[in-house]
Amino acid sequence: NAGVTQTPKFQVLKTGQSMTLQCAQDMNHNSMYWYRQDPGMGLRLIYYSASEGTTDKGEVPNGYNVSRLNKREFSLRLESAAPSQTSVYFCASNLILVEKLFFGSGTQLSVL
Amino acid sequence: QQQVKQSPQSLIVQKGGIPIINCAYENTAFDYFPWYQQFPGKGPALLIAIRPDVSEKKEGRFTISFNKSAKQFSLHIMDSQPGDSATYFCAASSRSGSRLTFGEGTQLTVNP
Secondary structure (H helix, E strand, O other): OOOEEEEOOEEEEOOOOOEEEEEEEOOOOOEEEEEEEEOOOEEEEEEEEOOOOOOEEOOOOOOEEEEEOOOOEEEEEEOOOOHHHOEEEEEEEEOOOOOOOEEOOOEEEEEO | OOOEEEEOOEEEEEOOOOOEEEEEEOOOOOOEEEEEEEOOOOOOEEEEEEOOOOOEEEEOOEEEEEEOOOOEEEEEEOOOOHHHOEEEEEEEEOOOOOOOEEOOOEEEEEEO
16 A cells, blocks of 8 residues: 655756646545645645545645646646745645545755 | 744653643634654654543653643653654644644654
8 A cells, every 4th residue: 555655756946947746645535735844834735635626725825736637646736936945845635624644755846 | 824833843852751842723713633743754644633622642652731721732752762753743723624734843852
């Protein structure tokens, strides 16, 4: 059982470049989330999808877009990367909202 | 705005000591308070959680103490071990809410 799988693990971008972070879960969870982790700021929610076909903004959605491709997959897109988006990004999922979150191992993104 | 404030930012104890991490929240609608543990290079994982109908919950060496009137909760680690060295995040949410709000995180180091 793989759980929550994120790709890539590391990425370096130049300012203005675009990229998509991929996330897939094999636990038949309904809800999926994207967080960013920055030193001293904890985990901040970027976007979430309560169920297949729905997406909602979190605390820090500016500069990001998401797609809930199907029940398993939830992608995060940076259309025009900025240095302020340098962070570690985590995908997470759970069966229903609020309850125990299962996290992926993260993507370390640097924007130069 | 940070709805969950966590302290201290970092903590160093000797093996066998009892580190205590504190969190305070503002939203009185919060009714679910989990703690997540994160090892370097990994995603956070649920450690223990409490609901406000009890004032304390123990799981092994980990205890959550909850003070509803003060809107505070804390994590105590009994007989701490070097393997407990990790970053700990408190969080909070409401049953009617859609996502967890995390604290800033505490980096715990347990020296041998």
